[in-house]
Amino acid sequence: MTRRAILILILQFSLLKTLHAELVTYPWPETAPKSEYYSVRISQGETEHDAFVHFTKPNLNRIPAGVKSSFDDNDGVTGLFEDRTFSFVQFSFTGTIELEVTKLYGDPAKRIEVSPKAYGIHPDSFDGRTVKFQVTNLAERIEYLSINFISPDNQDDGGNGTTHVKHGMVLFGDKPETDIPDSNAPGTVLYSDSVSKEALAAADLIYFPPGDYDIAKRYPLFDPIPGQDVDLNPHGAQVRYSKDGQAIYAAGGAYIRGSVWAQGHDNLKLYGRGIFTGDDLWWHAIRREGDLCKEAFMNFLGSSNTTIEGIVVVNPTHHTIPSSNNTTIRNLKIIGFASNMDGVRPSSGSLVEEVFIRTSDDYDYARDPHTMRNSVLWMPRNGAIGQLGWNNLGTGYTQYDQLYIIHAEAHGDTNKRNVGVIGSVLQQGVNQSNNIIENVYGEDGFGVLVHLTIERDANDTWDPQNPGEIKDFTFKNILLETDFRLNNGERFRNPIKGFEYDGAKAMIRDVRFINLIAGNTLVTQENHDQFFDIDPNTTENIAFTTEGPLHNISSSSNSGGTMYPPAGDIPTPKGMDRYINIVPDLGYKIEDVIVDGYSQGRLQTVFFPDVSQDHTVEVTFSPASDDYFQSSPTPEVIESKILWVPDQSERILDIDLTTAPQLVYEVKVSKDLSFWSSATIQVDGAEHENPFSTGFRKELEISVLEEPPFFARIVQKAETTR
Structure with missing residues (x-):
């Protein structure tokens, strides 16, 4: 007898329609850079928006005239990136939307891909110029999507025979804000060029409404003197936090040319849907006090209990947003192209979740106890997602969970140690342990999982009693699209090795790879040499095992194409x-x-x-x-959130709907969120047709009887003919 899940839907009907879907776009200033590469239309029901598509590119600016040449650090951009661009849309929604993205430049594309591919989003149509598809905002993931038009004019040289996306297009679909502050509340100051520094310092909340702001007007980067070259000012183009507990809110539509400086205060908040950009600045434009050394774009070091949510950071001038203990970072998006544009880098007790990063240096330092999870990461050519360190600071205990790694660009140079999901530029004396990396999906030319190494630095102190050690790392449930092959077809053997010197060994031991699947190959103790270069002299107990059931997806095709895996x-x-x-x-x-x-x-x-x-x-x-x-899917109004039913247990869902005799509803189920079918249902304990009408009943109990696992939702069909 087939076992079925029972999903009980308690449908509460009201005479007034309750909206279960929301689409929020923002009033960006026309002075913000706008893409000429892509257009985007977003629709939900009868609501339709032509979105503002933002644009950025590698910042090749140099220091301006009148500044001492000692401050000129070049532009930091790898030559291969100089002709790249990046377009993006910032919006929020609940429910289901239809997206239409159009390529405006060059020739029609031969193919379209929507990443993360592990989301399983299937386009409804594609004609070489325009792709249409639907997206549902699910609680368990973020809707940050890369739209890749595959054509020669959108492919760029990545070195070593690799090619990568040239003109990126990413949709940032957040959930709507729930904590928008009142701009008129006591203690709130609206930012403008005319408001005094004293008023900003005293504010409980500094509020940026929609508009275009140049922070360097208030905090100049340098003070020109005719006929002389001058020093840069410290902390130019940075809004200052002035007291503990202060907040800065950047509303959607706020385009802010510059950044913020925490000044070591605690319990700070930076949030909203606004954009902070360094496009008008130059590499290392922001300098710290005293020695005027290069300074982070947003420096929260020394500031405990910080919250950072929702904003976009474009082309930071140096490290993007390093922070201290107990930081919460959520829905942050970082876009950059230059070296030194490190990503989040929080310290002990911190949580990073639902973020997007595409820069060209280390995304995080995996050396302090903190968690990064449920994020979409455009894997860099230079830099690791979790860098164990450029020195021997930290103890480890970092956890990475549910990472979607797209457009992998690591080029597979075995001498380049700061690459991969875990990179390591460590030397003698290091002691790190207990990092956990699990539930990782790696796409495209994903070849570099780890560069797990310790090397001796002849210029540093040597203590034979403490040569160095990395131990107790776990990599679990890692699914890669290929068998560690870059997109030039070459396979990368991931190095794991320490070193021996003067009778002592810097060791790497007790590293476990559990359920590591590269392409269609389970990596085991017997075959791991194909994929890893492990030094037997300086490693110990490097294990490749399985845990829990493994199911097989058996795939086949005729000639004429390829499948990945x-x-x-x-x-x-x-x-x-x-x-x-x-x-x-x-x-x-x-x-x-x-x-x-x-x-x-x-x-x-x-x-x-x-x-x-x-x-x-x-x-x-x-x-x-x-x-x-x-394809032409039948128009339907989504009337309920999607519910995931993984097993036979009984689940109950309360749903508010509209009542009227002419309205018809249907309970639909799906295995993959792409193809929905009508469910088998009972109404008040008896079998019932589906779709169904409600009359004016105030409550209806529907049992959904289907073989789990499945998704379920309610849709409103077209009105009946009377």
């Missing part, structure tokens, strides 16, 4: 999501995809959420001039 039996740990990306060769298209014996038509991504059983995928390619496609 490659076709075959693809092991997948129970409870993880699994996607299969389908790529036709030039001159072919995707004809049909059969999932578990059922034809799904044309799919370019097959998605299995929360895998709990084996599956099969069969792909048919056929000759064609292109792989463009068009």
Whole structure:
């Protein structure tokens, strides 16, 4: 007998419609840089917006005339990046929206990809210029999406025969704010060029309403003297925090040319949906007091219990936002192209979640007890996601969980140690342990998982009683699209090694790789030499094992295309999501995809959420001039949040809906959030047709009887004909 989950929907009907979906865009100033590369339209029901598409590019500015040449540090941008651009949209929503992204430049693209691919988002249509797809804002993930138009004019040289995205396009779809402050509240000061410094210092909250702000007008970067070259001013273009507990709010629509400086105060808050940018500045423009050494773009070091939420930071001038103990960072987006643009770097007791980072240096320092989770990371060419250190500070105890790594650009130079999910520029005397990295999805040319090394520095102190040690690291549930191959086809062997000197050894020991799956290969003790370069003399107990059930996704295809991970039996740990990306060769298209014996038509991504059983995928390619496609889903109004039902346990969901005799509702279920079917239901304990109408009943109890796992939701169908 088939066991089914019972989902009880308590439908509360009212005569007035309750809105269950929300779409928020922001009034950006026309003076903010606007993309000429992409346009974006966002729709929800009858609401439709042509979004403001922001634009940035590598900042190649140098110091201006009148500043001493000793402050000229060049621009910090790797030559390969100089012709890149980045476009993005900042908005918020709940429920389901339809997105339409159009490529405005160059030639039509041959293919479109929406990343993270592990989200399983399947486009509804693509014609070479415009892609349309739907997105539902789910509680368990962030809707930060990269839209990659695959065409020669959107591919850039990455060195060593690799190619990468040239003109990035990312959608930042946050959940709506719940703590927007009252701009008229006592203690709140609206920022403007005319408000006094004394008023800002005394404010409990400094409020940036929508508009264009140049912070250097208030805090100049230098004071010119005719006929002389001068020093830079300390902390130019930075709004100052002046007391403990102060907050700065940047509303959506606030475009702020400059940054903030914490000055060591505690219990600070920086939040909103505004943008802070260094586009008008130059590399290392901001200097600290005293020696005028380069200073972080936003320096929260020495400031405990800081909260940073929601903002976008573009082209920081140095390290983006280092902070201290007990920092909370949420929904932060960082975009940059130069070296030294390190990412978050919080200290002990901190939490980083639901962030996006695309820069060109280390995203975090994995050397203090803190957690980073549920984030989308554009993997850099230079820099590690978790850097164990450029010195021997810290003890470890960092945890990374639920990371979606897209557009991997690490180039696989074995001598470059600050790359990978975990990088290590450590030397003698280090002692780090107990880092945990789990539930990681790696896309594209993801070849560098670890560069786990200790090297001897001849210029540093040597103590043979403390040569150095890294131990007790765990890597668990790591799913990579390829078998450690860069997108030039070369495989990278991840190094794990210490060193021996003067009779003592700096060791790496007790490192566990659990459920590490590279492409369609489970990495084991027997085959790990293909993927790792482990020094037997300076390592001990490096283990490759499994834990819990592994389910197989068996995939196959005819000629005419490729599948990623490659076709075959693809092991997948129970409870993880699994996607299969389908790529036709030039001159072919995707004809049909059969999932578990059922034809799904044309799919370019097959998605299995929360895998709990084996599956099969069969792909048919056929000759064609292109792989463009068009589907027309039946218009429906989403009337409820999506509920995930993983097992047979009974679940109850209360939903408010509109009542009227002419309205028709349908309970729908899905395995992958792409294809929804009508559910088997009972109403008040008896079998009932689905869709159904409600009349004027105030309450209705519906039981959904389906084989778990599945997603469920309520949709409002078209009105009945009377």
